[in-house]
Amino acid sequence: MSKANVEPDAAAVNLNQDPHRTRDEREKVLEVAIGREVRAFRRKQDITVAELANLTGLSIGMLSKIENGNTSPSLTTLQTLAHALSVPLTAFFRRFEEKRGAVHTRAGEGMHVDRRGTRAGHQYNLLGHLGSNASGVVVEPYLITLSQKTDTFPTFQHDGIEMLYMLEGEVDYRHAEQLFPLQPGDTLFFDADAPHGPEVLKKLPIKYLSIISYPQAN
Numbered sequence: 001m002s003k004a005n006v007e008p009d010a011a012a013v014n015l016n017q018d019p020h021r022t023r024d025e026r027e028k029v030l031e032v033a034i035g036r037e038v039r040a041f042r043r044k045q046d047i048t049v050a051e052l053a054n055l056t057g058l059s060i061g062m063l064s065k066i067e068n069g070n071t072s073p074s075l076t077t078l079q080t081l082a083h084a085l086s087v088p089l090t091a092f093f094r095r096f097e098e099k100r101g102a103v104h105t106r107a108g109e110g111m112h113v114d115r116r117g118t119r120a121g122h123q124y125n126l127l128g129h130l131g132s133n134a135s136g137v138v139v140e141p142y143l144i145t146l147s148q149k150t151d152t153f154p155t156f157q158h159d160g161i162e163m164l165y166m167l168e169g170e171v172d173y174r175h176a177e178q179l180f181p182l183q184p185g186d187t188l189f190f191d192a193d194a195p196h197g198p199e200v201l202k203k204l205p206i207k208y209l210s211i212i213s214y215p216q217a218n
Helices: 024-044 049-056 061-065 073-086 088-096
Strands: 111-113 121-125 137-146 161-175 179-180 187-191 196-213
Touching: 024 061, 024 088, 049 061, 049 073, 049 137, 073 088, 179 196
Parallel strands: none
Antiparallel strands: 111 121, 121 137, 137 196, 161 179, 161 187, 161 196
């Protein structure tokens, strides 16, 4: 939404992420909390696992893993489940968050998630999540790492406002009809309802913070 003049900045921050590392205990707690909420909403609506599989297109085995906290579901999967169960996405994080007013995520501990367009060499780490809160706003901070070039990269489009802060590498980032050349230290702030996403990966690896905010569901 905003139009920014971007000035080159040679500074870069080296952040190391290992997408194949063993899940730590904190991630396991989040997975279990999500699974319990999915099961609770399903049972409350008197829906069997088989029926939910038909509604979502997910396999019974995958749903079983999610409900038992044995896998880390992608945001796309959680959105599909939220739609099928007629609940807001944030409802699945309720039990994990109910005793917390803040979430502290140490370096390298962000929850790995899959977004539309995610592929080999494209890594998304959710750095924290607060659902229901007094502000009425949900904020999702991500650390995004792009380490391999690809021939195509679909644009994203979703509710809310998004801010990018470049940490490393160089990318031409599309927002609507404009291309913004981003380098370390650059910031891009925009309306996320317009098509947007990295279009030209100019210098790899590319790492940037993506902070998305949108109204809390009632």
